[in-house]
Amino acid sequence: MTERDRSAGAAATSLWRHRGFRRYLAGQSASVAGSSITSAALPVLAVLRLDATTGQVAWLAFLGQLPPALLALHAGALADRYPKRRQMVTGDLVSAAALASVPLAGALGSLTLAHLMVVAVVRGAAGVLHDAAAISLLPQLVDRSLIQRGNSRTGALFAVAATAGSTIGAALTALLGPARALLGDVASYLVSACCTARIHTRETAPAPARKERMRTEIAEGLRYVRADHRLSVLTRVNAATSLALALLNTLWAVYLLRDLEVGSTVFGVVLGVGALGAAAGAWAAPALARRYGPGPMMLGALALAPLTQLPLLLASPGPAWQVTIGAALFLQLACAGAASTTQRSIRQLVTESGMQARMQAVSTCLTSGARPAGTLLAGGLGTWVGVRPALAVGAVLLVVPFLVLARSPLRHLRHMPEPDAPADSARHPQPAPSGRRQGSMNGGAV
Template sequence: MTAADESDLTTATAPAAASKERPGALWRHRVYRRYLGAEAVSLSGSAVSGLALPALAVVELHASSGQVALLAFLGQLPNFVIALPSGALADRYAKRPMMIAGDLVSAAVLASIPLVALLGTLTVVQLYAVAVLLGTAKVVHDAAAVSYLPAVVEPALLQGANSRLSAVFSLADSAGSSAGAALVAALGAARSVTADAVSYLASAWLVAGIRAAEPAPVQSGRRLRAEIWEGLVYVARHRVIRPVIAAIAVASFAQGIVSTYWIFYLLTGLHFSATALGVMLGCANAGSLAGALLAPRMTRRLGPGPLMIITLLGLPLTQTPLLIAGPGRLWQIVLGAALAVQLFCTAACGTTQRTVRQMICAPRLQGRMQQASTTLTAGSRPFGALVAGGLAELAGVRPVLVLGTVLLLAPVAVMCLSPLRTLHALPASPQPAVPQARNGLTRP
């Protein structure tokens, strides 16, 4: 790390100047509205294809359970394989063109499905290729999009921007899943994928209209591998970013263990109906939305460090009722409420930790820092599923749920043993001020 990067380590506990968001400022921020719209449209379409692709494999191509599992695995694989290189590219080149390129590639890949289906030559192998290419394009887009946000809004608005982004994601994911089920039923799985292709085109159009200044990419002349290594070393040595990412990665691994079988356990072990499960998921979406929206207010009251610790502690506490639950309406209500609180905690913690990392990280390392997090968090979930599968074969499903719940205590310990326990205000940001004339913000 350079001396400039080392200076980030001393700013972690310094309160940010003007850290309080001005009322209504983000809704008057034209550039942020366009950014938010692009991400929301893209996610809504992705939720459609998330249902349509496995439905297409099962219903029209008669794929086996193993082939469906492989399709899901290939879709997640780029999070582990491509995230680090895409982060380095996001730091090396302008981010907006990368976002547009990712959207256009995704649209083209998805558009191939109804075309080939119309010709009658669609195969499961093509779906595998679509899953890999789509996952790769999404990782590239997300690497640029997340690291671009600090250039879209000024530091004082960053947590509010992340809060609204998480809330819109929650709504878009829920609405997209419902729309996907309706489209698959009405049009068939292959034609319903067209809606996702159109959503990516709309996202590319919205991003193309963004005019926000961003720090000029640094062309170091070094190999990509060296730049990736520089980012990993920066994260590993940073006394605030390191424990944040470590805690979230362990939590993601533990949740990967639990989520592998929790629906299976509800349906087969506790004999919940599909209707009851649907109501529970609806409660969960409401909790996620509330957690995202209330995160800035709770951060101001509790401080970002204590808030992250408290919300992470909420994960094993809300998972515990599942271990003692039995059949019946009362337990359905209890587990629905616990799931809502759990996702409230997940959204509040996720919004806050992302803001802290963005505000502390040196601008030239934003992409690599973010994708190191993606590699360790999203990349750990498939391995959690593998552990869950092996343990379930040996000991059954309930020990899997117990193990995942116990492991959810580890992230709390990681944060309590780090400087985060004394982080009572959002940190000072190394980000330069965003020029107001470029970002479209109307001052109150």
């Protein structure tokens, strides 16, 4: 009997009694907290210590986002072939080793931007291997009827962990310096690997008979997503969102640290406040989806996203604007947390077990492919027309995913699909009449 079998009864009433879920949550939360430490410390290290230009910051972000775009499909196929926990642990250990080289080089006085770029590539490659397996492990770890609740709890706790990580990152940067602050992220990877190794659950992925089938399995994943209208719309919405956010996120730190004269400590606090919004949105997602319907709720979230950029574009140096920007970021990430949690649950519910990782990999490949394009666009626009006008372009691009969803029948989705609904049963969903519960045919993912 596996841990999932032993915990099934308890998990039916409380996921917190599910030992495997708790270990999964603890490990991934530690990793999220560590990544937030790096998010707070790395811009300070690059901009203030190594005097990186706007273009160099864009290249650093580009190189970190390139591996997911190139390797996501292969990582997903591997996760559907082999034990997911092994792939997760390997990714954690490789990331820890790569990141540990930064404070070591800093202590030796040999740290350069080129070194940071190499670390970004290695960490990005290891991260996509880990994430492809981690996201697809949850549907095997808990009963399918608990997927939405599990994603809600996971998203909320991840956001809290991100808040804590940003605060810790700001404190470590101030106390130890940005290079040695990264040791906190190194420790988080080791905690994640330890917790993941202690999860005991049956994994259904069979070992392939021939390794040359990798290309065939990747093609199966692409066809699977393209054939299901819900997954196809979701991928297009996510890719458009990623392009806009990549542009915004690449220049956001430069804009706050340099143009708005925000200190490293305040920068970390603002990141932490925003992460609290993500926690609130993820925790409230099931209730919001039940009250308004998943489609209208996500459509509203996408409509609000461009508006949350206005305070950033109008801001000038000073504490009042720092508070306003933090509040806007809270609202932006609350919308993102609610929408992200809901769409991930729908995708997992309508996808069969043996396709979970490849389904996620297709989305990751296209969304990750949009991010390097967004970072290069950010670097070019930031250099040629200035940072603030480039941020305005990013805000306008956030309208595109709203339009994609608004033109889709998924905007009418009123209920989550049934847990056991096969993806092949819903190629072209239609909106259900008002007041009637939709079945699996009318489910959708955004």
